[in-house]
Amino acid sequence: MVSKSEVGIILMNLGSPDSTAVPDVKRYLLEFLMDKRVIDYPWLFRKILIEGIIVPRRAEKSAEAYSSIWWEDGSPLIVLTKQLQAAVQHDMDVPVEIAMRYGNPHPEVAFDNLLKKNPQLREVILLPLYPHYAMSSYETAAEYAKEIYKKKKYKFKLSVIPPFYDEPAYIDAIAESMRPFLQQRHDYVLFSYHGVPERHIRKGDVTGHHCMKVTDCCHVKSAAHEFCYRHQVTITAELVAAKLGLPREKWGISFQSRLGREEWLKPYTAGLLETLPKEGKKNLLVVCPAFVSDCLETLEEIAVEGKHSFMSNGGDSFTMIPCLNVHPMWVNAIVKYCNQIMQAETV
Ligand SMILES: C=CC1=C(C)c2cc3[nH]c(cc4nc(cc5[nH]c(cc1n2)c(C)c5CCC(=O)O)C(CCC(=O)O)=C4C)c(C)c3C=C
Numbered sequence: 001m002v003s004k005s006e007v008g009i010i011l012m013n014l015g016s017p018d019s020t021a022v023p024d025v026k027r028y029l030l031e032f033l034m035d036k037r038v039i040d041y042p043w044l045f046r047k048i049l050i051e052g053i054i055v056p057r058r059a060e061k062s063a064e065a066y067s068s069i070w071w072e073d074g075s076p077l078i079v080l081t082k083q084l085q086a087a088v089q090h091d092m093d094v095p096v097e098i099a100m101r102y103g104n105p106h107p108e109v110a111f112d113n114l115l116k117k118n119p120q121l122r123e124v125i126l127l128p129l130y131p132h133y134a135m136s137s138y139e140t141a142a143e144y145a146k147e148i149y150k151k152k153k154y155k156f157k158l159s160v161i162p163p164f165y166d167e168p169a170y171i172d173a174i175a176e177s178m179r180p181f182l183q184q185r186h187d188y189v190l191f192s193y194h195g196v197p198e199r200h201i202r203k204g205d206v207t208g209h210h211c212m213k214v215t216d217c218c219h220v221k222s223a224a225h226e227f228c229y230r231h232q233v234t235i236t237a238e239l240v241a242a243k244l245g246l247p248r249e250k251w252g253i254s255f256q257s258r259l260g261r262e263e264w265l266k267p268y269t270a271g272l273l274e275t276l277p278k279e280g281k282k283n284l285l286v287v288c289p290a291f292v293s294d295c296l297e298t299l300e301e302i303a304v305e306g307k308h309s310f311m312s313n314g315g316d317s318f319t320m321i322p323c324l325n326v327h328p329m330w331v332n333a334i335v336k337y338c339n340q341i342m343q344a345e346t347v
């Protein structure tokens with residue numbers, strides 16, 4: 001049994017470049033895209049494709065995009081994750097650190113900081129800040145942290161909190177963060193999730209015969225759902241819509257941020273933003289529940305590029321609902337998940 005005074009918490013997010021300078025963005029993109037769980041081609045092919053083609057082509061444009069959303073104290077994703085750390089720390093009497101999958105702070109620094117704060121540390125609870133399981137998000141964060149943990153031969157136990165896509169505290173937090181925006185005129189609510197290649201969904205199907213093979217696979221009971229991003233984002237949207245009493249014809253799901261030529265999950269957000277106004281859905285609310293902190297993909301791709309596309313295709317109003325960031329109900333949800341693990345395991 002572990003006592004509460006021997007526990008530490010790490011909140012792990014995706015990470016951002018250290019600055020908007022092109023070399024820093026290049027370094028970040030290389031680390032990110034060379035991750036075999038993000039671009040899952042053979043190593044040599046990846047190296048040629050990513051180092052030789054994708055990163056050199058993308059770095060400058062990406063640096064420009066980061067410059068357009070950068071805050072005085074840094075990347076929004078990092079600043080907001082630090083604010084979340086402070087808010088959770090305020091409500092918990094065990095030390096809380098943050099770590100990033102790519103860039104800084106590295107998980108090893110977070111583990112070592114917890115050890116410095118408490119040399120008696122016997123358990124670390126790791127919360128990957130991804131509500132849904134995807135090989136390229138939750139899985140890579142959790143596995144990377146475990147890899148560092150094993151390599152460094154830490155003596156404490158490492159417990160990883162599972163995806164929380166259908167947990168009532170997370171669903172309630174998303175719903176309540178959306179509720180004030182539902183007061184304003186809207187014809188449609190779009191749940192825009194970060195996309196992944198369709199191939200990743202089939203690859204992650206532990207049954208080998210369910211995902212994107214069975215009709216309406218996301219709603220047919222299967223062991224595949226535990227690791228299926230498409231199923232999990234569908235359930236999040238359905239639970240939130242039910243909680244808010246949104247009629248079925250008033251909301252939909254789409255997938256953003258496609259990279260490369262492969263087929264990604266559909267429908268694509270970019271395409272819908274062009275067609276929705278033509279269908280009479282001219283006043284739009286967009287929410288992005290796969291991201292818990294606002295970041296490049298919400299502040300630039302949705303709030304700037306997406307808005308521009310929607311409005312220039314005949315839209316009348318476009319509102320991006322902010323991510324959970326430091327919403328008090330989200331902070332409470334985190335405290336609750338961590339406490340659940342501690343109560344199950346501590347004296
Ligand atoms: C093959 C490429 C990518 C996959 C698959 C992918 C999945 C994925 N990503 C997130 C969350 C975030 N991604 C962010 C930025 C970002 N994503 C990719 C590529 C893939 N992501 C790139 C190249 C970038 C960098 C920016 C760019 O050049 O476009 C971010 C924002 C980071 C920030 O600093 O603000 C987040 C968050 C999830 C959840 C996910 C799978 C479900």
Ligand SMILES: [Fe+2]
Pocket residue numbers: 194257
């Ligand atoms: Fe991404």
Ligand SMILES: [Fe+2]
Pocket residue numbers: 201210211212217218224225228229230231
């Ligand atoms: Fe599935």
